[in-house]
Amino acid sequence: DAGVTQSPTHLIKTRGQHVTLRCSPISGHKSVSWYQQVLGQGPQFIFQYYEKEERGRGNFPDRFSARQFPNYSSELNVNALLLGDSALYLCASSYLGTGGSEAFFGQGTRLTVV
Amino acid sequence: AQRVTQPEKLLSVFKGAPVELKCNYSYSGSPELFWYVQYSRQRLQLLLRHISRESIKGFTADLNKGETSFHLKKPFAQEEDSAMYYCALEDRNSGYALNFGKGTSLLVTP
Numbered sequence: 001d002a003g004v005t006q007s008p009t010h011l012i013k014t015r016g017q018h019v020t021l022r023c024s025p026i027s028g029h030k031s032v033s034w035y036q037q038v039l040g041q042g043p044q045f046i047f048q049y050y051e052k053e054e055r056g057r058g059n060f061p062d063r064f065s066a067r068q069f070p071n072y073s074s075e076l077n078v079n080a081l082l083l084g085d086s087a088l089y090l091c092a093s094s095y096l097g098t099g100g101s102e103a104f105f106g107q108g109t110r111l112t113v114v
Numbered sequence: 115a116q117r118v119t120q121p122e123k124l125l126s127v128f129k130g131a132p133v134e135l136k137c138n139y140s141y142s143g144s145p146e147l148f149w150y151v152q153y154s155r156q157r158l159q160l161l162l163r164h165i166s167r168e169s170i171k172g173f174t175a176d177l178n179k180g181e182t183s184f185h186l187k188k189p190f191a192q193e194e195d196s197a198m199y200y201c202a203l204e205d206r207n208s209g210y211a212l213n214f215g216k217g218t219s220l221l222v223t224p
Contacts, residue, residue: 055210056210
């Protein structure tokens with residue numbers, strides 16, 4: 001198993017554009033979470049999905065949206081990109097999505113907005 | 115509000131010296147706390163969680179509810195311990211999100 005995989009690894013977008021980031025969880029894991037990590041900060045929670053339902057949402061504007069597919073993979077969408085959206089976006093998968101099951105992180109997608 | 119504070123941005127110690135990475139939290143309820151580690155050019159990974167009360171790679175962390183702390187300790191640091199360490203709190207009021215501190219960069223020098 002390759003672990004959690006994210007695509008693309010790097011991305012450059014222009015202000016105002018839209019971006020879609022993708023995440024494939026570890027086989028058998030039903031929960032996917034998304035985090036944003038800006039330079040010098042810890043990861044900040046954006047969304048959690050479990051069994052295709054949104055379980056939690058962080059303090060991010062409505063420009064951020066996500067979904068989880070029947071195969072448990074997930075997409076994070078960001079509309080009307082701002083310079084401040086430049087960050088490393090991390091995806092984490094776990095079997096249950098609770099503290100009882102470990103969260104495994106992907107390598108991240110580095111988004112640069114110019 | 116739930117919050118995790120790691121007061122040290124950078125901690126530098128000599129090989130063989132004791133290490134303590136500090137973590138303080140604020141949470142209304144019974145906290146679930148974790149330490150995650152990121153080695154150079156590797157993914158963020160779980161180091162240990164307080165509910166399992168285990169020692170991983172010689173590291174331990176004790177939850178002190180009175181002081182609202184979850185400091186990470188190791189009696190004798192090794193060069194391979196050099197990494198970025200994040201303390202995280204599970205926020206059960208927001209699904210089961212992990213609320214991370216800003217991280218402490220540990221540098222162990224020979």
